[in-house]
Amino acid sequence: MIVCVAVVGHQNNPLYIQSFTEADDALKLHHIVHCSLDVVDEKVNNPKKSGPPLNETFLGLLYPTENYKVYGYLTNTKVKFIMVTTDLDVRDADVRNFFRRFHTAYVDAVSNPFHVPGKKIASRVFAERVGTLVKSYGLRSEV
Secondary structure, eight states: OEEEEEEEOTTSOEEEEEEOSOHHHHHHHHHHHHHHHHHHHHHHHOHHHHSSOOOSSEEEEEEEOSSOEEEEEEOTTSOEEEEEEOOSSOOHHHHHHHHHHHHHHHHHHHTSTTOOTTSOOOOHHHHHHHHHHHHHHHHHHHO
């Protein structure tokens, strides 16, 4: 189950962050997202140390914690998407598909002429689409 998703700008400024758990966990999930940015920077800036060269936008598993797994995605404009999940057996194909759909929703949101680039995404439609994506991912991974 996805417990948190985030969109982080190219200067590591949070553009959108949403947790899908109780309010008590929200701060912990925000901290996990913030910590994952160091791993993303390491994978992007030091490709020799972190494995094969970065030819695609899917960064894969950034790091596991005791209760969560953190996945990352990097757009061509250096905007980062972070997903935190409680599932221990996650298929990369499902995560890639989620990130592609999440990226499409993000592009639609920032293509709005009233959106100011680099500012937080305050679109209600974007929040609803993300909520739908998270719910559909949870249902699909349980089947």
